[in-house]
Amino acid sequence: MKNSRPSIMRPHGIPDSVSTPVATPLSPSVVYASAHPDELDAQYEGKLQGYTYSREGHPNADVVAKRLDAMEGATGGVVVGSGMAAVSCVLMGLLQSGDHVIGADQLYGRSLRLMKEDLPRLGISTSLANPSDIDAVRAAIRPETKLVLVEVVSNPTLAVADITGLAQLCHEKGILLAVDNTFTTPRAFKPFEHGADIVIHSVTKLLAGHSDVMLGYVVAKDPALNDRMRVFSVTTGMTPSPFDCWLAERGLLSFDLRYDRAEATAKDLADHLATLPGIKRVIYPTREDHPDQARALALLGGRGCNMVSFELNGGREAANAFARAAEGLNFAPTLGDVGTTLSHPASSSHRALSADNRAALGLHEGFFRVSVGLEEPELLRRIFADAVSAAT
Numbered sequence: 001m002k003n004s005r006p007s008i009m010r011p012h013g014i015p016d017s018v019s020t021p022v023a024t025p026l027s028p029s030v031v032y033a034s035a036h037p038d039e040l041d042a043q044y045e046g047k048l049q050g051y052t053y054s055r056e057g058h059p060n061a062d063v064v065a066k067r068l069d070a071m072e073g074a075t076g077g078v079v080v081g082s083g084m085a086a087v088s089c090v091l092m093g094l095l096q097s098g099d100h101v102i103g104a105d106q107l108y109g110r111s112l113r114l115m116k117e118d119l120p121r122l123g124i125s126t127s128l129a130n131p132s133d134i135d136a137v138r139a140a141i142r143p144e145t146k147l148v149l150v151e152v153v154s155n156p157t158l159a160v161a162d163i164t165g166l167a168q169l170c171h172e173k174g175i176l177l178a179v180d181n182t183f184t185t186p187r188a189f190k191p192f193e194h195g196a197d198i199v200i201h202s203v204t205k206l207l208a209g210h211s212d213v214m215l216g217y218v219v220a221k222d223p224a225l226n227d228r229m230r231v232f233s234v235t236t237g238m239t240p241s242p243f244d245c246w247l248a249e250r251g252l253l254s255f256d257l258r259y260d261r262a263e264a265t266a267k268d269l270a271d272h273l274a275t276l277p278g279i280k281r282v283i284y285p286t287r288e289d290h291p292d293q294a295r296a297l298a299l300l301g302g303r304g305c306n307m308v309s310f311e312l313n314g315g316r317e318a319a320n321a322f323a324r325a326a327e328g329l330n331f332a333p334t335l336g337d338v339g340t341t342l343s344h345p346a347s348s349s350h351r352a353l354s355a356d357n358r359a360a361l362g363l364h365e366g367f368f369r370v371s372v373g374l375e376e377p378e379l380l381r382r383i384f385a386d387a388v389s390a391a392t
């Protein structure tokens with residue numbers, strides 16, 4: 001990087017060096033000085049590459065966006081301060097009053113809230129439909145429907161959306177298909193290869209992977225949509241901090257290895273859990289007993305995910321005993337961390353639902369969702385076997 005122009009307050013630029021750093025430099029500067037107004041004009045007009053004010057863009061955001069673009073086979077993606085900021089860029093940056101949007105009925109909790117509370121307040125009407133049931137989605141379409149938002153694998157019941165069918169339907173009707181690829185990641189699924197128009201990520205989860213940074217990413221196939229989302233994110237102040245981008249980039253360097261390891265361990269753990277006497281059922285998308293197995297195999301091309309859900313025999317008491325006995329595993333509402341984490345939908349993500357509504361989704365008190373991390377598979381098998389037997 002060239003030395004910055006010395007100023008009276010900042011007399012010392014970065015020392016010149018003929019060698020280059022192997023790690024991406026962190027650039028926390030909020031402002032960038034230009035030489036004179038003509039140069040600034042040229043920057044704004046895109047004739048010269050340069051930064052002005054970090055809310056408008058900064059080197060660390062661009063570096064991480066380029067890496068994510070490459071992973072999704074895309075160009076021009078936008079990096080924002082969280083996964084929810086990315087979802088908001090799509091729903092609020094692209095839609096307008098009078099539009100209608102269809103969401104999957106088991107979206108991430110805050111995405112659901114945006115659909116149910118905030119979009120209607122802004123004059124955008126919404127419907128929810130089961131994304132594994134094309135006829136249900138077709139029935140929800142109205143003349144003013146502009147966009148369908150789905151996740152590939154649902155949380156926490158790990159149902160697999162019919163992305164191929166949805167892409168066909170959306171294209172036939174001229175509707176945008178936005179896919180939140182957080183659970184499956186580009187390692188297991190590339191939405192653009194299956195007809196999606198927009199891809200969303202909570203980079204916070206598996207991509208960054210260490211539970212120390214919040215970040216989101218969104219990219220559309222159509223560069224005009226990327227421009228609109230970029231402008232919306234800058235205007236509404238969704239720009240992430242350079243340090244968070246820097247940390248996320250560091251996480252991305254080991255992402256493939258982490259995903260492969262966690263995915264293999266998750267498959268192993270699911271099969272192991274199914275052999276334990278205290279377990280009522282195990283949910284893993286590519287297992288034979290999963291109702292969407294055929295679709296999971298076709299869509300994910302033999303890949304899986306790092307998420308496993310299961311149901312213990314017994315109610316809240318068994319759940320408490322299990323969480324207490326699961327030594328060394330964090331009982332925490334996140335996923336994709338290097339360490340295995342447990343979540344209990346009835347007391348956390350789905351606590352706002354009535355017991356009847358939870359039961360309809362199969363989310364009984366004994367239901368846990370596991371985000372498998374990088375521990376030794378053998379150690380995890382032992383911890384789960386001990387905790388299940390302590391609980392049941």
Ligand SMILES: *Cc1c(COP(=O)(O)O)cnc(C)c1O
Nearest residue numbers: 082083084108180182202204215
């Ligand atoms: C966590 C999550 C989000 C939101 O991401 P944040 O980074 O927490 O804002 C959106 N979609 C899915 C599927 C998620 O798991």
